[in-house]
Amino acid sequence: MLFEENIPKNKDQRSIYTKVIFITSWGIVACCIGWMLLAYYLNEPLIALLTGPALLGTIFATIFTAYGMPLLGRTVWSAGGIVAVTLASFTIHEAANPELMYLVLLGGPFLTFAVGRENLQLTIVVAATAISLMAVLLLGNDFFGAPWVGKETAEKYLATGLLFMVFILIAVEMAAFGILAHTNQVKMEASSTQARLASRAKTDFLAAMSHEIRTPMNGVVGMVEILENSKLTTEQSRIVETIRDSSTALLSIIENILDMSRIEAGKLELKLQKTEVLSVFEKSADTLRHFAEAHHVTLLMNYDPDLPKYMSCDSGRLRQIILNLLSNAIKFSKRPPEDPKGQVILTVGFSDKDDLKVEVSDDGIGIGEEFLSSLFDPFEQSAEVRRHEFGGSGLGLAIVSQLIEKLNGSIGVQSQRGQGTTFTVHLPIIDREGQIRCPDLRNKTIAYLKNSDDGVHYFQKPIEKCGGHFKAFDTPADLIAAAQIRNDNVVYIVPFACDDWQNDKASPVFNSRNFPDETKTIFLSPAPHHLAERSEREHIFLPSAPILNSAFSKALERAFNLKAPKPNVDNSEKDEFLANKSDDVGPRILAAEDNDINRVVLESQLAQLGYTPVIVEDGAKAYEAWKLDDFDLILTDCQMPIVDGFELTRKIRDDEEKDGQGRIPIIAITANAVRGEGERCLLAGMDAYMTKPTTLAALKVTLGQHYKKADHTSTEQSEARFKTE
Structure with missing residues (x-):
């Protein structure tokens, strides 16, 4: 409908259009009154009649607007103006320059109609104005006969009046434009402020929760x-x-x-640092080994041996991306125990542009074409996912997409319902350095079963790069027959759960008897806990699904009695404190934790790791305990009553500086996981930062890294304290 109200129905938006109508209306009414007075003075009633359409249109526009029909009012206002200007152009001598009034008409529609919401009305009014102007210019003022208002009157009175009227009306239009612009700016600023406050409140609420x-x-x-x-x-x-x-x-x-x-909130920050590329992917796949087994899915890993050893990247965010993609692939490839296993393959290599290309492919339920366009939108889940009740928040892929964009990469997906899905990620390789370690396999052969589903065949390219040879056998019988001939340069890869060996439940003892004692054999198993049973002689067992390059290389080095490189000093130092500690009394740890349950947990964890814990309820008691006794490290929660972890750290650091004591390592353990909390801890004088929940493995590594500092400072601390006392 031409006059259907399609502007927003809220009161504030209607008041803007009402204000425009009233402002322009008063300007036009004032001009019409001026022309009527001039007509009376000159005894030219025609001039007064010409103001009629404009005056009537303005009056009706005001009435319609006042009664809640601003769109109809604005249309009538525009129509009245067009009729009045057209009549004036054909009845007033050209000396008065009546065409100047079209300047007012051309600006009016864009002022009174909303672009985007009222395009039809705007187009009609602009077109009518343009037709009227073209008719006047092409036909001329005298097309319908001699002008009714002569040249003398036009030059002496009307020219100046028309110029003055156009000036006034354009000024009124500009004022209306200014009011509209200011009103919209104020509303936008208010909306922006409200959005920022809402976003901040949401972020604070989520952090608190x-x-x-x-x-x-x-x-x-x-x-x-x-x-x-x-x-x-x-x-x-x-x-x-x-x-x-x-x-x-x-x-x-x-x-x-x-x-x-x-x-x-735009607060997601990346920590670019030197990262061991393949290690990130291996640890991600290894983390999901049990998850894949529980879902009856085989997880395989394939990599290009030419990958750099290191690159600059945010390892935590890269791991988050891989874990999200892999866990989704495993979840959607789940099979019943009686069916053949599903399969998920992680492939890491190079793209045509020499950047990092990561593919995660599965043979799961697939994604319908109609859902692919919204796949990376938050909280979106396909009907197929909801129907199979896979669960999930619908945030994983949205976060993956955002993280990849932050890393200046891209992600694509190919899928078909019932045919599986492949996600492809491209990431720039920044500051590449070194090559993946390769054992010396020259003149060595690795034998395996052809068509096995354990992923051994993915290692052909890495083994050949190391100088080794790959040999495939068609059946287990062929593999066993070849092993009867002793060859110290051959290692046989034996699938622990091969179907042809299941009739005797495929125990390691049974499998080992198929091979001579001197045969170099590596047994594979998709479930590491199945390898607890050992045969009467030593064997090499390697977890599969997935087989990790680092574990496979170590197994080959052990099988061929190759000299392994010296272990990394940083890694070996992590557990050194446990090897050197006394069996009776471990390093003494002072811990401040205000939660009753967490105190019990922390005490048990520290005891299991070989420490002697002293647990207190708040920072004030921790400070007093530190002053009265000697400790090797301090663990502290950040948010505690009386004295929190930050104040505790400041007090200890101030005393150390004042008394010339050695520096005791202080490690924060807090439930506040928001970005910037770690930096706040370090600025307060702490040495490390851990988030809850704290696992034994993470606690072990962090404490191990800082124990050497404690070992060197504890003696100095004691001596300094005795001197001050």
């Missing part, structure tokens, strides 16, 4: 780990495993929500 959830989750995860390290029955182990997987899934959801909040 994350802190509150992480605190009890630390008790859950910590106690589960302690239970896992105790003697449990098979059923108890299964229950503990379920609790662990559920808590990990919950933490993943929390991290995804926080990341999405950071991305929306």
